Amino acid sequence: MNAPSPSYRDLIRVQLEAERQVATESPDHLMPWGTRMDNSRNRRFNQKLYKLFGFERGPLWVLDLGCSGGGFVKDCLDDGCVAVGIEGSDFSKRYRRAEWRTIPEWLFTGDLTRRLQLTGEFTDGQRPLRFDVITAWEVIEHIGEADLSTVAENVKRHLAPGGLWILSASPNEEVIGGVRLHQTVQNQHWWIQRFRELGLFHQPQLVEYFNTQFVRGPKYGAPRSFHLALTTDPARAPVPPREGLGIRLYDRWLGGAAQRFLRTVLLGA
Numbered sequence: 001m002n003a004p005s006p007s008y009r010d011l012i013r014v015q016l017e018a019e020r021q022v023a024t025e026s027p028d029h030l031m032p033w034g035t036r037m038d039n040s041r042n043r044r045f046n047q048k049l050y051k052l053f054g055f056e057r058g059p060l061w062v063l064d065l066g067c068s069g070g071g072f073v074k075d076c077l078d079d080g081c082v083a084v085g086i087e088g089s090d091f092s093k094r095y096r097r098a099e100w101r102t103i104p105e106w107l108f109t110g111d112l113t114r115r116l117q118l119t120g121e122f123t124d125g126q127r128p129l130r131f132d133v134i135t136a137w138e139v140i141e142h143i144g145e146a147d148l149s150t151v152a153e154n155v156k157r158h159l160a161p162g163g164l165w166i167l168s169a170s171p172n173e174e175v176i177g178g179v180r181l182h183q184t185v186q187n188q189h190w191w192i193q194r195f196r197e198l199g200l201f202h203q204p205q206l207v208e209y210f211n212t213q214f215v216r217g218p219k220y221g222a223p224r225s226f227h228l229a230l231t232t233d234p235a236r237a238p239v240p241p242r243e244g245l246g247i248r249l250y251d252r253w254l255g256g257a258a259q260r261f262l263r264t265v266l267l268g269a
Helices: 043-053 071-078 091-095 145-158 188-197 204-210 245-253 257-267
Strands: 011-018 061-065 082-087 107-109 116-122 125-128 131-137 159-169 226-231
Touching (some): 011 082, 043 131, 061 071, 071 082, 131 145, 145 159, 188 226, 204 226
Parallel strands (some): 061 131, 082 107, 131 159
Antiparallel strands (some): 011 116
16 A cells, blocks of 8 residues: 655645634533543554554554544654644643644644545645544544544545554443533444445454554553444455464553553552
8 A cells, every 4th residue: 555645755734624623512622521631642552553554665644533632643753654633622732731732733623523634735735635544542432423424524535545544432421520522322333334334344353453452442541442443445454464472462461450460569550
């Protein structure tokens, strides 16, 4: 799979055209919770992501939807990727929280339930951007069912052929201060079927490849959540590399109860 832009070295800046700059009707903006607290990252996920696409192919283009503090975007940039984050609330931007202090040119606000278009200004002109990987960590359940088709269209507009949309979804209700934050609470089967209807096809072998190592999930601050790896073109999606038993066991151990217990005993943290 080719990079979304062969002239990434000539990228001058990224711009976002958003029908609505802030998700003013979203409960997460009206009652900031995750957007004012989260700054999730997981170096092991990044390592596995780069191995999946192949280190020799050049930098990945990564878009993180619902980026909150921007920690995952910052790690991708530090690793040499072209990485952009979009957050529905302007809380972190206004308070220059977390990575909004350090990489503001790569982080944007925009309502995912309205049309979005990222463009890049290159030395030879401006063009729409497409990404190898789009992520959304504990975001999709915050979207009302009626708006899912618009979110899916935004994703497909920005996804390179054979690219992946990797996301976590919570099946749990969440009410904070009397405000219901999770707008679409469904099980994994429901989400797989709904996305299929929207032209995005789940690749369970890729979820198995990441082997519990995601930016958010049951090990990482999202109890009972599950993961989906979606693509518009399964025939062109990356094929997971073979891994030995030692690596599989390591991924299962990393971030799990046994590792956390051992860390507490040895380090008191």
